[in-house]
Amino acid sequence: MKVIEGWWMMKTTVSFLKSKYSREETLKKIDKLDCDYLHVDVMDGKFVENFNFHPEDLPEILKDVTKELDVHLMVEDPTPYIEAIKDMNVKYITTHIELQEKHKYIDMIHSLGIGAGLAINPDTDVKRLYPYLDDIQYIIVMGVVPGKGGQKLIPENVLKIIKLQEMKKDKNLDFEICIDGGVNLETRELVEPADVIVLGSALCMSDNYKETFNKLR
Numbered sequence: 001m002k003v004i005e006g007w008w009m010m011k012t013t014v015s016f017l018k019s020k021y022s023r024e025e026t027l028k029k030i031d032k033l034d035c036d037y038l039h040v041d042v043m044d045g046k047f048v049e050n051f052n053f054h055p056e057d058l059p060e061i062l063k064d065v066t067k068e069l070d071v072h073l074m075v076e077d078p079t080p081y082i083e084a085i086k087d088m089n090v091k092y093i094t095t096h097i098e099l100q101e102k103h104k105y106i107d108m109i110h111s112l113g114i115g116a117g118l119a120i121n122p123d124t125d126v127k128r129l130y131p132y133l134d135d136i137q138y139i140i141v142m143g144v145v146p147g148k149g150g151q152k153l154i155p156e157n158v159l160k161i162i163k164l165q166e167m168k169k170d171k172n173l174d175f176e177i178c179i180d181g182g183v184n185l186e187t188r189e190l191v192e193p194a195d196v197i198v199l200g201s202a203l204c205m206s207d208n209y210k211e212t213f214n215k216l217r
């Protein structure tokens, strides 16, 4: 949350995974918005069915982006991706709690001076995150099964956000909690407990990004 003109405003991170425009055009349009981060979804065709980027593609694709990067790695082997973006304007790199290794990537990301995040799938128990809460700066609660944009929010996942907000308060921690997937004008109010919302197809499939962004934020 942040305050703009006396109003509490949700932080926003925009995903360009599903858009009605070309990737270049979409990135240019997003860069003009007053969003906090650019949400970069990376899929390897193994951890999730779909594939979009090789590690070496990322610096070229993101070279003109001025927003801080919120990189969501839906991949089985994060190391080459972390290496490929380590010198870019990265706020968070997030790997999935469902991977075998956790601390290996959290430590690698921290050694680069970047914030580390953990993402959790809809069918994963929120308790799996508890051992790592002291070590991470960001949590991505998936509102959909990862791997594509435009899916319907699975509302039960909001309960995980409420639980994590309680844990954050009780343990006096300051990680940001993000909801990813299925956020649109209908579900916007439901995801209010989050600190950050991913705006994906609801924004990038619209005709007027600025107008839609202001309605959704």
Ligand code: DX5
Pocket (backbone or CB within 6 Å): 015, 016, 017, 018, 039, 041, 072, 144, 145, 146, 147, 148, 149, 150, 151, 180, 181, 182, 183, 198, 199, 200, 201, 202
């Ligand atoms: C899905 C991605 C999300 C997705 C969100 O696996 O992690 O970031 O792009 O898109 P919408 O908002 O369309 O569900």
Ligand code: ZN
Pocket (backbone or CB within 6 Å): 015, 039, 040, 041, 072, 180, 198
């Ligand atoms: Zn994502």
